[in-house]
Amino acid sequence: MRHPSLLSLLVRGGLFAVCLLTFSTAKAQWATIDWTIAETLLALDAPVGSVAQQSDYHAWVGEPRIPDSATDMGLRTQPNLELLAQVPPEQILLSPMFAGLAPRLERIAPVSTFSFYSPGTDTWQEMQALTRQLGELTNRNTQAEKLINETQTLMAKLRDQAPExxxxxxxxFMDARHVRVFGESSLYNAVLKQLTLPNAWDQPTNAWGFTLVGIEALARYPEATLVIIEPLPAGIEEQLESSSLWQHLPSVKNAQLLRLPPVWSFGALPSAQRFARELFAALSLDSPAQATDPTVN
Incomplete structure (x- = not known):
């Protein structure tokens, strides 16, 4: 009987080790149903293997982009468990909103839940805490601190340059007659505080930082500039053009309107950065002084 040579054994062993390493790398990926967790993982350059409702993520969150290598596990409320089980992730990450899915998801991989926008907490501090928690989980503490520092630096820079x-x-917009207005506890308001910009909305908000109102409520703030954050529901612009209620709002009549591209209103530091940049750009274009000042970057 011919025995394999030492070289043959080493080669086979090396190939086996490579296979193990490849399998380990494939497993060392995270999956999440929650877009806030997803955007933070992507900003930390953590390996993300699966994200729910990717087309809607790109419509509502925008950035960071989900890599093509990540599978789409289906609806956030009804993930495709069979697809997810084909290549089980290292962990599945949830927010409390989707905690009811944990018993089914735990059959595929360990599940961890991360809280944010908790009642009575400081939104800005909680976004930083989430960043550090995900950095610890994915062994990306350095990247987490870098993201926090970059966000703070950006806010300081824009705060110094922001026009009055x-x-x-x-x-x-929810429909042609109803809007969410964002105030205390919202991501948008947290960014306004960082930029020392005034928020006109002084009414109570829910845990996510918004109040659902009819558009007639906006008439109570005639001096305010209306900031409309996309996406808009289909057909809404045509309906507003023919709406006498909308056309007679002081902000609309006086052309005190800004329109921003989508920014995830329930996001963390990546969305905060995006909102700050988009708002600053819109305010600068709307300000003659800023528009003609060559020193503004």
Whole structure:
């Protein structure tokens, strides 16, 4: 009987080790149903293997982009468990909103839940805490601190350059007659505080930092600039053009309107950065002094 040579054994052993390493690398990926967790993992350059509702993520969150290598596990409320089980992730990460899915997901991989936008907490501090928690989980503590420092640096830079502004009413349309208005506890308001910009909305908000109101409520703030954050529901612009209620709002009549591209209103530091940049750009274009000042970057 011919025995394999030492070289043959080493080669086979090396190939086996490579296979193990490849399998380990494939397993060392995280999956998440929650977009806030997803955007933070991606900003930390953590290996993300699966994210729910990716087309809607790109419509509502925008950035960071989900890599093509990540599978789409289906609806956030009804993930495709069979697809997820084909290549089980290292862990599945949830927010409390989706905690009811944990018993089914735990059959595929360990599940961890991360809280944010908790009642009675400081939104800005909680976003930083989430960043550090995910950095610890994915062994990316350095990247987490870098993201926090970059965000703080950006806010300081924009705060120093921000033009004077009327109080802002930040809204997202639900339909032609109703909007979410964002105030205390919202990501948008947390960014306004960092930029020392005034928020006109002084009414109570829910845990996510918004109040659902009819658009007639906006008339109570005639001096405010209305900040409309996309996306808009289909057909809403045509309906607003023919809406006498909308056309007679002081902000609309006086052309005190800004329109921003999508920024995830329930996001963390990546969304905070995006909102700060987009708002600053819109305010600068709206300000003659800023528009003609060559020293503004």
């Amino acid at each position: 502004s009327a109080p802002l009413l930040m809204v997202q």
